[in-house]
Amino acid sequence: MEDYNKIIESLGVRYAKAKNIKILQPLTITNYYDVENTILLLNKGEVRFGENDEAVNEGDILFIPGGHSTTITYGSGKPDVLNNDEFITRRDDFFKTFHHSELEDTIAENFSYVSFEAKVFDSVNFFNSLDIPPFVIGKNDRLAAIMRTILKESVSELAGNQRVVKINTEYLVVEIVRHIIRNRLFVEQLATNSTYFKDPRLIDIFNYIKENLEGDLSNKVLASVANVSEDYVGQYFKMLTGINPQDYIEYQRMEKAVGLLRTTKKSIRDIGKEVGYKDTAYFCRRFKMMFGIPAGKMRRRESLMNI
CATH class of the missing domain: 2.60.120 (Jelly Rolls)
Known part of the structure; x- marks a missing residue:
C-alpha cells in the first residue's frame, strides 16, 4: 500500500x-x-x-x-x-x-x-x-x-x-x-511503476530528459546523468520502465510538440527545432507516424475540439 x-x-x-x-x-x-x-x-x-x-x-x-x-x-x-x-x-x-x-x-x-x-x-x-x-x-x-x-x-x-x-x-x-x-x-504494471520511487538515478534521467528535449539525449549523455556505463544505460532504463530510452524520448518530444501546437502560434519548423528535430521534414514524418495525422491538422483538431 x-x-x-x-x-x-x-x-x-x-x-x-x-x-x-x-x-x-x-x-x-x-x-x-x-x-x-x-x-x-x-x-x-x-x-x-x-x-x-x-x-x-x-x-x-x-x-x-x-x-x-x-x-x-x-x-x-x-x-x-x-x-x-x-x-x-x-x-x-x-x-x-x-x-x-x-x-x-x-x-x-x-x-x-x-x-x-x-x-x-x-x-x-x-x-x-x-x-x-x-x-x-x-x-x-x-x-x-x-x-x-x-x-x-x-x-x-x-x-x-x-x-x-x-x-x-x-x-x-x-x-x-x-x-x-x-x-x-x-x-504487474503497477509493480513496475513502483520502481520509479526506488532508484533516484531513474528520476534524474526523467528530469534531465524533460529539461533538455531540444538537445543531445543520446545514451552516452543519459549514462553520464545516471552514472552508469553507456552500454548498460539502455538495458537499465528498459528494465525499470518497460520501454527503451530513445522511444521514451521521442514520445516526450512529440507530447511537447502537441502542447506547443495547442498553446502557441509557432511554426511547425520552430516547434520541431524546439523539441529536438533539426530536420522539419523528418519531424513531420515522425509526428504523423505517431499520431496518425499531420502536425498542422493536429493544431486544427485542437481548435475544433475546444469549440
Whole structure:
C-alpha cells in the first residue's frame, strides 16, 4: 500500500477539457487517439470500443488511457467509418456540444467526458506507462458526481471555479487509481511503476530528459546523468520502465510538440527545432507516424475540439 500511496502522491494532474456531447449520427473512429487520458460517462445510447467491440452500458464509465490508439464507436445504428484524420475534419457532422443544464432534458444519445494529464514526477505519463488498454469502470456514482462537478464548474463564472476544477480532477485520478487497485487490474504494471520511487538515478534521467528535449539525449549523455556505463544505460532504463530510452524520448518530444501546437502560434519548423528535430521534414514524418495525422491538422483538431 505504501508504494501505491507514493504513486498517487507523485502524480502531477492537469485538467485539459470537459464537454457534454450529443451524438448526431453514429460513427466509428478506427484509430482514435489522444495524448491525454479521457474518462467518458455514457448518459444515453451506445458506445463500443476496442478490437472486440466491447459495449459500454448506459450509466457506465469508460476510461481511455492517453498515448494509445483504439477503435471506438459512438451511437446506435449503422455507423460511418472514419479514421481519426477524417473525423477531425467532419466532427460537426457527428457531435454537438451542449450545456450541462440541458443534460436531463436531451432525448438524443449523448455522453460526457473529462480529459486530463497524470504524470509521475511531472515527467512520465502514468497511465500510458502502464501500457493498458481502455477499460470499463462500470456504474460508479462517486466518479459520475465528480465528473459532473468538473463539467459544471468548467463553464461557471463563479469565483474559484478553476480551483474547484483542479481539485476535482485530482480527486478523479485518485478514484481511478483506487479502482485499479481495488479490482487488482494491471498488477504487474503497477509493480513496475513502483520502481520509479526506488532508484533516484531513474528520476534524474526523467528530469534531465524533460529539461533538455531540444538537445543531445543520446545514451552516452543519459549514462553520464545516471552514472552508469553507456552500454548498460539502455538495458537499465528498459528494465525499470518497460520501454527503451530513445522511444521514451521521442514520445516526450512529440507530447511537447502537441502542447506547443495547442498553446502557441509557432511554426511547425520552430516547434520541431524546439523539441529536438533539426530536420522539419523528418519531424513531420515522425509526428504523423505517431499520431496518425499531420502536425498542422493536429493544431486544427485542437481548435475544433475546444469549440
